[in-house]
Amino acid sequence: MKYLFRILRYDPLKDEHPFFQDFFYETDEKKSVIEALMDIRNEQDCTLAFRYSCREAICGSCAMVINGKYDLACRTMLNSLMSSLIVIEPLPNMEIQKDLVVNMDPFFEALNKIEPYIESEADFSEGGYRIEEKEMDKILQYVNCILCGSCYSACPVASRDENYLGPAALAKLYRFVKDPRDKRPFSIWSKVNTEGGVWGCDTVFKCNEVCPKSVRPADGIEALRRKLIVEKIKRIFKFKR
Ligand code: SF4
Ligand code: FES
Secondary structure, eight states: OOOEEEEEEOOOOSSSSOOOEEEEOOOSSBBBBHHHHHHHHHTTTTOOOOOOSSSOOOOTHHHHEEEEEEETTTTTTTGGOOOEEEEEOTTTTSSSEEEEEOOOOHHHHHHTTTOOOOOOOOOTTTTTTOOOHHHHHHHHHTTTTTOOOHHHHOOOOHHHHOOOOOOHHHHHHHHHEEEEEEEEHHHGGGOOOSTGGGGGGOOHHHHHOTTTTOOHHHHHHHHHHHHHHHHHHHHHHHHHH
């Protein structure tokens, strides 16, 4: 099968603007987009830059836009694209460091702000701390997030407001707030009760639409909003009594 790869190239050290470059690619084997990019890099242009690691849709590093759709290049098979023209672009709304490699710092800085780990005084060292399956079911989709950054890149609010934490970080916070093992106090997690937090979301659901792991970050943001309101009401009534 013959393909024409049209890949967005940009080296900020020498290019004035990003531009598309065409590569002809032929293979008789069933290959993924990442394998084709590796072949192109190895055989045609060793300066082509892109990220990957696990090649099993687990590490989240190969997210890009393939024929207009956000996806993981390692799990996207060429024959599934039903086209001999394959247009590859980096995640939008993020600074291009080189070709398909974007600066993920704002995404991970937002994630770190919500403290993405279980906070508890309990000692889990012996035998761990298992939770009920029904409790796990409530947070499983958020646990499945592989931090690929697609939702952050597609989010119109994150693209215009650098203070907005973004869908992945907020959904991840909901995952910990709902986890019965996590004992972070309300005073800590309620810091997202702001425009840069849950109230910044425009609820356009782009994040739900683009997630390659079927996480629905906007649902997590909505759930956090509801939880904040309920906690606030509880506190008002407690104060009045
Ligand atoms: S929620 Fe989905 S799109 Fe967003 S970072 Fe996680 S896996 Fe990627
Ligand atoms: S290389 Fe890890 S998700 Fe694609």
